Amino acid sequence: MKLKLAILGISILSFTVGCEKKMDRIFEESPTERLNISIANVYSTLQANKDGWLVKYYPSKAMEFGGYTLFTKFTNSTDVVVEGDMTTLAAQTSTYAVIPGAGPILSFDTYNRIFHFFALPQYFNKEKEYQLPGFISDKAGIGASNEGMKGENDFLVTKVSSDSVVLEARRSYNKVVLLPIKSSEAGTILNAYRAAVAKFHPMGGYKFEVGTESINATFATAATKRALLIAGTSAPFAYRYTPTGLDFYTEYDIKGVKFKELKYVEPGGSYTKGYFTNEAGTVKLVPTT
Structure with missing residues (x-):
């Protein structure tokens, strides 16, 4: 019985060693x-x-x-x-x-x-x-x-x-x-971005328009004016100024409407300071001052 167990152990060990020798390296480099x-x-x-x-x-x-x-x-x-x-x-x-x-x-x-x-x-x-x-x-x-x-x-x-x-x-x-x-x-790209900052940064306040609702927004940091807070949210909507409008850090959601980029529309009609909107036109960010 002991002899059979010894032979079985040697066989298993030999099989394991044999398999290890056949294994290929996943990477050539260290x-x-x-x-x-x-x-x-x-x-x-x-x-x-x-x-x-x-x-x-x-x-x-x-x-x-x-x-x-x-x-x-x-x-x-x-x-x-x-x-x-x-x-x-x-x-x-x-x-x-x-x-x-x-x-x-x-x-x-x-x-x-x-x-x-x-x-x-x-x-x-x-x-x-x-x-x-x-x-x-x-x-x-x-x-x-x-x-x-x-x-x-x-x-x-x-x-x-x-x-x-x-x-x-x-x-x-x-x-x-x-x-x-x-x-x-x-x-031209640097001057285009600086011109966007010069154009959009002076805007002193905003409100979101989604459907028939109007939602006031405040700056998370008034000195930089590059992040907005609305009632009921603790995380700011952070963005960069671009030559076409605002590019946000990630996709945000307001009243079920998602947006990542808002393009600026020049003043017209009741929007005397213009506004920013998504491609679908389902959300607007309107300067108030």
């Missing part, structure tokens, strides 16, 4: 090698578009400060040039790196006056030397004294291709999307 390949791909993709990238950036997890359009050029493997729709400040150059982590991490690793304004605590962003021309010039600054606008420096790269690069902020988990700027629009 995990470290695969990560290094991913990092190299991020570097090459960011630098490949010589006209740069449009960046949809929302600094705070709570969305109270809304969204901003940044324009970046990764000119080589160390330098990045940044401009923004919210300021007339000239392009600012700093450095970046793509480093290993849970995946490739895009790190803006030296101070850039435009990009890092969002990460400055209010203790600093209230000071004149840190403020951006045309944006938050109040001596009181913006945000909590130790947080400011809650921006970040490091972002996990979750997708990289020639048509888009998608990042995830390390603390807030906010989605940051980079879109390639076309050569045909490279010379």
Whole structure:
């Protein structure tokens, strides 16, 4: 009996070892090698578009400060040039790196006056030397004294291709999307976005119109005017200004009507300040002041 059990054990062991020898490797490279390949791909993709990238950036997890359009050029493997729709400040150059982590991490690793304004605590962003021309010039600054606008420096790269690069902020988990700027629009796109801010930002109040209902909206942060609150909701509707109107962080719902983008319609009839509407025309965001 013992002999039979011993023979059976040897047979099972031999079968297991034989199967292991026949198993193919799923990846040809080691995990470290695969990560290094991913990092190299991020570097090459960011630098490949010589006209740069449009960046949809929302600094705070709570969305109270809304969204901003940044324009970046990764000119080589160390330098990045940044401009923004919210300021007339000239392009600012700093450095970046793509480093290993849970995946490739895009790190803006030296101070850039435009990009890092969002990460400055209010203790600093209230000071004149840190403020951006045309944006938050109040001596009181913006945000909590130790947080400011809650921006970040490091972002996990979750997708990289020639048509888009998608990042995830390390603390807030906010989605940051980079879109390639076309050569045909490279010379005009920044001014087009700044013109949109100049046109839409002065509007001082809004109401939503859905069917026969009118719903007043207030700014989550009056200084930035890029996120709206309505009665009965705690999460703001956060958006960026665009040349055609408002582009929201995600799809929002009001009274059962969903929308992600609202395009501006010039003044006419009773809408003396114009209005923003979705493609179906089922919701309107109407300036009141």
